[in-house]
Amino acid sequence: MIKDTYSDKIFKVFNYLFLSLALIIVLYPIIFIVSASISSPKFVNSGEMWLLPKGLTFEGYKMVFQNPQIWIGYKNTLIYTFLGTAVNLLVTIPAAYALSRKDFVGRGFIMGLMLVTMFISGGLIPSYLLIKSLGLIDTIWVMILPGAASVYNVIVCRTFFQSTIPGELEESARMDGAGNFTLFLKIIVPLSAPIIAVMALFYGVGHWNSYFNALIYIRDQDLYPLQLVLRQILVLQEMSAEMTMDASTVEALQNKATIADTVKYAVIIIATLPLIVIYPFMQRFFVKGVMIGSVKG
Missing domain, CATH: 1.20.5 (Single alpha-helices involved in coiled-coils or other helix-helix interfaces)
Known part of the structure; x- marks a missing residue:
């Protein structure tokens, strides 16, 4: 020793x-x-x-949970998270595998076009006009389809396929008569469980924390995700406190400020607790996602 x-x-x-x-x-x-x-x-x-x-x-939690919009927001966020993550995986994994294939004609050109979108955006107004013309305003799909694939995640998955799945395995499957779909569904996907778990974690956390698309594209409060509902509660509490500042009663001002402070911290915990509870169990997948492609053997 x-x-x-x-x-x-x-x-x-x-x-x-x-x-x-x-x-x-x-x-x-x-x-x-x-x-x-x-x-x-x-x-x-x-x-x-x-x-x-x-x-x-526990007055803060009592006041927050008495608001029915909180439960509607939780339901919507769960729908957006699970459905959105499923769509993300259905788009990202096949796209990354196709771009990792050396015999895929034009993969370099397609990858270049995708990389451009990481640095150049159409802007908020053109994006809004596009979403509106597609009829996605005030629908659950506006929270899912515009971000169906992340170019960064596609690159991570492509790196995984290139560095982990040996070409000889594909050649062997083709010699046994496997076609493209059989090869992908029965061989590649089972061997890709680590990267699928990593992508599910990345996309799931993104959907859970997402609020900007809802803020811009959703007007129906019954479709608000949890983050937007909690933001609305905080804004309303702060506005109530500010409106009270113009009144002559100091006690009313203090009560409003007390309510705003109590609700504020309770709202933060409600929004972050699910991720805090789940993350320790998913940490190993997160670490693997960071290390994917860093070592080639």
Whole structure:
């Protein structure tokens, strides 16, 4: 067993110190928000609550969950996330596999056209006119079809196929009489479980956090995703507080400010909790996604 040198020990000490500092920097805001969401706003605003809950109260969560739009937003976000991720995978995986094939004529030209879209956009107004002409305004499809494929994710998948799936395997399948669809569905897809899981994670997180398309293209509140519903709650609370500022009653102002602060932290937790719970179980797929294509053997 090789003993650590003096420089190795110093490196380990600094490494542990750095990692501990990074953990504190990342973990403290999460603990603070959770504690603030169940603490009395007067302790939060005065700075008396800086880590653990103080003046325990669940009024913020009670007020948020009494709003029926929250449940509608949850339902819509679940639909957008699962349906959108399925469409993303159905488009991304076959496209990436086709572009990874050396015998695919014009793959370089098509890949170049796709790369252009990463740097040049048509702009918001042309995009809105296009979406409107397609009849997608105020439909669930406006949250799914415009982003059916991410060029970056296509590149990641293409790299996976090029570096992981050996050409000899395809040749062997063709010698056994397998066609393109049989080869892809029965051989390539089963061997691509890691990249499919990675893409599902990437796309799923994107759909869960998505709100901009809904903000621009959706006017029907029954189609609002969760993020837009929560944004609306915060905006309305802040507007109520500001409107109260013009009144003569200071107590009413303080009550409105208290409500806004209580709801604000509860809303943050409601929006992020599902991802915080799921992510530890999906972390290994995320790490694999980052490493895909970095080492070729």
